Amino acid sequence: MAKSIEVTDLDIYYGDFKAVEGVTMSIPARSVTAFIGPSGCGKSTFLRSLNRMHEVIPGARVEGKVVMGGQELYGSDVDPVEVRRQVGMVFQRPNPFPTMSIYENVLAGNRLNAKRMKKAEADDIVERALRGANLWNEVHDRLNKPGAGLSGGQQQRLCIARAIAVQPQVLLMDEPCSALDPISTSAIEDLIHELQTEYTIVIVTHNMQQAARVSEDTAFFNLAGAGKPGRLVEMNPTKKIFSVPDDPSTEAYISGRFG
Numbered sequence: 292m293a294k295s296i297e298v299t300d301l302d303i304y305y306g307d308f309k310a311v312e313g314v315t316m317s318i319p320a321r322s323v324t325a326f327i328g329p330s331g332c333g334k335s336t337f338l339r340s341l342n343r344m345h346e347v348i349p350g351a352r353v354e355g356k357v358v359m360g361g362q363e364l365y366g367s368d369v370d371p372v373e374v375r376r377q378v379g380m381v382f383q384r385p386n387p388f389p390t391m392s393i394y395e396n397v398l399a400g401n402r403l404n405a406k407r408m409k410k411a412e413a414d415d416i417v418e419r420a421l422r423g424a425n426l427w428n429e430v431h432d433r434l435n436k437p438g439a440g441l442s443g444g445q446q447q448r449l450c451i452a453r454a455i456a457v458q459p460q461v462l463l464m465d466e467p468c469s470a471l472d473p474i475s476t477s478a479i480e481d482l483i484h485e486l487q488t489e490y491t492i493v494i495v496t497h498n499m500q501q502a503a504r505v506s507e508d509t510a511f512f513n514l515a516g517a518g519k520p521g522r523l524v525e526m527n528p529t530k531k532i533f534s535v536p537d538d539p540s541t542e543a544y545i546s547g548r549f550g
């Protein structure tokens with residue numbers, strides 16, 4: 292089931308470099324939250340801290356608290372692999388395993404979880420995930436063909452199918468449409484709308500119209516200055532951010548005056 296995320300005073304480091312400082316926010320369940328802000332302000336870094344992907348970089352670490360559905364993600368008894376199963380991620384460039392079939396691509400996460408599956412169970416997971424990602428109708432007659440044979444937009448929906456096949460509680464999306472044409476982008480945005488009834492979704496986007504179209508809430512990040520860490524300037528309902536934001540720098544950014 293979709294879970295909310297509470298972040299308290301989170302600092303994020305790459306070695307000695309503090310990339311993000313003092314973020315406190317509540318990300319509601321079954322809703323889409325957008326992260327916006329100029330390049331380098333730490334949106335992707337912060338996103339990756341929400342499923343413990345940040346720490347796979349040598350020397351990278353966080354200080355502070357991230358609680359998902361009541362569980363402290365950075366607790367000493369928490370297995371980061373289990374966190375990543377619960378919090379799925381979709382990246383900027385569609386990254387299906389190119390030689391693997393569409394069918395096996397969808398199941399890749401489930402296979403990693405090392406669960407033995409009967410064929411009927413696997414078929415069921417594949418169909419449900421592909422239907423959930425709005426891709427079933429386009430690929431059901433070629434499930435054994437390689438994932439690389441799909442268009443960019445289809446590949447991104449395949450990656451979303453792979454992410455939801457393990458039934459995560461949260462889906463993180465890091466600029467999921469930046470490599471896609473407008474029609475594929477629109478298909479992904481429609482899909483995000485549908486998925487939010489079941490998942491907590493967080494999306495990083497450079498596209499202001501996209502943030503306005505898909506999200507309920509928007510968080511604006513910025514740098515306090517060159518070489519300074521990124522920080523959360525404000526988080527508010529998207530309608531408010533795009534009409535009467537609290538902070539003048541938010542307005543300057545969304546109206547294209549900087550960033």
Ligand SMILES: Nc1ncnc2c1ncn2[C@@H]1O[C@H](COP(=O)(O)OP(=O)(O)OP(=O)(O)O)[C@@H](O)[C@H]1O
Nearest residue numbers: 305308310328329330331332333334335336337348
């Ligand atoms: N692997 C890394 N090692 C060291 N520093 C990094 C690493 N990845 C990112 N950084 C630094 O952390 C800061 C935040 O980067 P991040 O990619 O999170 O920003 P962003 O807001 O997502 O940017 P963009 O919008 O351009 O993708 C930047 O100063 C960046 O140079």
